[in-house]
Amino acid sequence: MAxxxxxxxxxxxxxxxxxxxxxDTLLGVPVSDVDLATRLKPEEVIARLKGAKIKAVPTGLxxxxxxxxxxxxxxxVTTLRRDVSTDGRRATVAFTDDxxxxxxxxxxxxxxxxxxxxxxxxxDYFGGWEDxxxxxxxxxxxxxxxxxxxxxxxxxxxRFHARFSEGAPDLEGLEACAARANDLMALSRERIADExxxxxxxxxxxxxxxxxxxxxxxxxxxxEIVADGAARLARLIEREAEAGLPGDPLxxxxxxxxxxxEPGASVGARLRLSNKAAKRIASAAGRSExxxxxxxxxxxxxxxxxxxxxxxxxxxxxxxxxxxxxxxERPRLLVSGGMLIELGLTPGPIVAKAMQDVQGRWADxxxxxxxxxxxxxxxxxxxxxxxxx
Numbered sequence: 001m002a003x004x005x006x007x008x009x010x011x012x013x014x015x016x017x018x019x020x021x022x023x024d025t026l027l028g029v030p031v032s033d034v035d036l037a038t039r040l041k042p043e044e045v046i047a048r049l050k051g052a053k054i055k056a057v058p059t060g061l062x063x064x065x066x067x068x069x070x071x072x073x074x075x076x077v078t079t080l081r082r083d084v085s086t087d088g089r090r091a092t093v094a095f096t097d098d099x100x101x102x103x104x105x106x107x108x109x110x111x112x113x114x115x116x117x118x119x120x121x122x123x124d125y126f127g128g129w130e131d132x133x134x135x136x137x138x139x140x141x142x143x144x145x146x147x148x149x150x151x152x153x154x155x156x157x158x159r160f161h162a163r164f165s166e167g168a169p170d171l172e173g174l175e176a177c178a179a180r181a182n183d184l185m186a187l188s189r190e191r192i193a194d195e196x197x198x199x200x201x202x203x204x205x206x207x208x209x210x211x212x213x214x215x216x217x218x219x220x221x222x223x224e225i226v227a228d229g230a231a232r233l234a235r236l237i238e239r240e241a242e243a244g245l246p247g248d249p250l251x252x253x254x255x256x257x258x259x260x261x262e263p264g265a266s267v268g269a270r271l272r273l274s275n276k277a278a279k280r281i282a283s284a285a286g287r288s289e290x291x292x293x294x295x296x297x298x299x300x301x302x303x304x305x306x307x308x309x310x311x312x313x314x315x316x317x318x319x320x321x322x323x324x325x326x327x328x329e330r331p332r333l334l335v336s337g338g339m340l341i342e343l344g345l346t347p348g349p350i351v352a353k354a355m356q357d358v359q360g361r362w363a364d365x366x367x368x369x370x371x372x373x374x375x376x377x378x379x380x381x382x383x384x385x386x387x388x389x
Contacts, residue, residue, distance in 0.1 A: 001034070004070050007052045008077065010117040014039045015077070016099070019106070022113040022122065026132045027164065036077045037114060039097045042066055045077055063093055081105060086149040089186060100125045107146060107153050108160060109138050135166040143176035151183040154217065155195040162199060162208035169211070178215040185220050192221055193271035200249035206234035209256070224263045229256035236314060243319040245326055250277055251310045254284030259314075261286030284310035292317025296325045298363045305330070331367040333359065335378045343382045350385055357381040 008015040018037040025031060038045060042058070045066045049056040055069040064079035080102040081093040096102060103112040109128035115121065122129060126140050137160045139146045139153075147153050154177045161169045184192060199205050210230040212218055218225050236255040240247050257263045264285030268278025283303060291299055291311040300308035305328050312322040335358050337351045345351050358381045368374060 001070055001075070003052065004049075004054060004068055004075060005036075005117045007048050007054065008036065008038055008040060008045065013116070016114040016116055016123070018078075018114045019111050022115045023110045023128075023132060025115075026113070026122070026129065027135075034075050036075060037080055037099075037102060038077055039080055041095060042079050045079070063091075064095055083149065089151065089188075091149065099123060104140060105149075106140060107150070107156060109140055110136075110160075110164070112140055135164055136170060137161045137165050137173065138170045139173050139176070143173045144180065147176055147180045147183060151180070151187050152191055152195060154180060154184060155192065155199070158208050158212055158217065159195060159199040159202070162202050162205045174211075174215065177217060181215075181217050182220045184217075187221075189221075189271045193273060196253070196271075197249045200252040201247070203247070204237055205252075206230065206237050209233055222267065224258060224267060225256045229258075232256065232314070239313050239319040243313065243323050245309070245313070245322060248310070250280050251284055251313065254281045254310060255314055257281070257285045259285060259287055280307060280310065283307040284314055287311040287314050289316070291315050292321065295363075296321045297328060297367065300325045300328050301330065301359075301363050301367070331369065333362060334371055334374050335362075339375075339378060340382055343379060345382055345385060350389060354381045354385040357384060 005011075005015060010016070015036050015038040017034065019035050021031045021034045040048070042061055042064050046056045046058065049066070049068055057067040057069065057074075059065055059067045059076070060078075064081055066077045068075045068077055080096045080099065082096045082098075082101045083105050084092045084094050086092075091105075093105075099114060103114065103123075103125045106112040109126045109131045111128075112124075112126050113128045113132075114123045116123070127138075131138050137157060139157070157169070157173055157177050199208070210227075213225060213227055213230045232255040233252055236252060237247060240251075253267075254264060257267060261282045264282035265278065268281050273281070284307065287310075291308075292315045296308060296312060299311065302308075303311070305325055308325055308328075309322045312325075313319055335355075337355055340351050340354050340358070341347055345354060358378050361377045361381060362368070362374060365373070365377065368377075
């Protein structure tokens with residue numbers, strides 16, 4: 001990092017730490033990413049990095065962002081910018097050498113802080129340090145204007161509140177988000193999903209989600225999430241803690257939805273989640289009272305380990321049941337359809353049905369690994385299939 005800062009002229013005031021790494025340092029929380037802002041134009045950044053044999057990746061060249069790879073880790077270096085035009089989804093920018101002008105285009109005061117790498121002096125143009133000390137999330141300037149520039153800031157306001165704030169949210173920001181909630185409909189569903197997943201990953205997002213539901217923030221894009229969904233989320237977080245299992249954003253998402261598979265599948269498709277994520281949410285939303293009555297390992301075998309943990313934690317039974325399969329590995333069944341044919345079945349649908357019977361009997365028997373035990377189960381299934389046919 002020292003070499004990178006030297007190459008980018010930190011000693012001459014050309015480059016500073018900026019944004020989250022400054023905020024998190026002041027808050028005393030772990031810093032995950034280090035971002036730099038610089039007066040240097042993107043082409044100058046690239047030239048300096050190449051001259052110092054530091055790998056430069058033009059990850060966002062149109063917006064002035066170059067990613068430097070330092071000791072195998074990415075560091076984003078972004079030229080100071082000002083907005084030329086915005087439409088709520090994207091911005092056209094022009095480069096500048098004015099630190100305050102660059103800070104003014106950011107969303108919240110706590111994200112507009114910068115620090116001199118040499119002196120560690122913090123530069124604060126909008127009262128961000130005071131808001132850090134108060135653990136308060138506050139828009140820079142007029143909240144309605146900032147939301148009009150980028151509608152995603154509505155969701156970011158609540159995510160940052162859930163992560164950093166203590167007490168009630170900034171009232172002016174809250175009212176602006178509620179007034180402009182319909183603006184979320186203009187965003188891509190991928191951006192909405194990404195922001196919600198980040199929110200649900202936090203330690204306890206339930207109070208913030210409850211507030212969002214009460215103020216109608218999610219209604220334009222996710223009308224399925226209502227008050228009882230927020231209550232289910234709060235209960236799930238308690239059960240995760242009781243079981244000693246980490247919170248999972250997909251499981252928490254499912255808690256917000258009605259306990260039926262159809263809304264889960266619909267929301268997964270609407271938010272363009274991966275097939276795996278969408279199926280998992282639909283499975284968790286499709287939980288039933290019988291899940292807790294089934295042996296946890298049997299449930300895991302039938303629907304998958306993650307899905308079984310989800311259902312047990314979202315259900316009414318003892319949450320510790322989920323712990324027993326948190327590290328469960330799917331056992332291996334040696335019986336195949338070919339073996340059932342060798343035992344007397346005719347190729348066709350009867351084999352598939354008998355195979356399901358084998359799997360059920362094997363699971364109920366506790367998944368014996370011994371080949372002889374599995375073969376005995378197969379013979380019983382074949383005999384039953386032949387009798388039924």
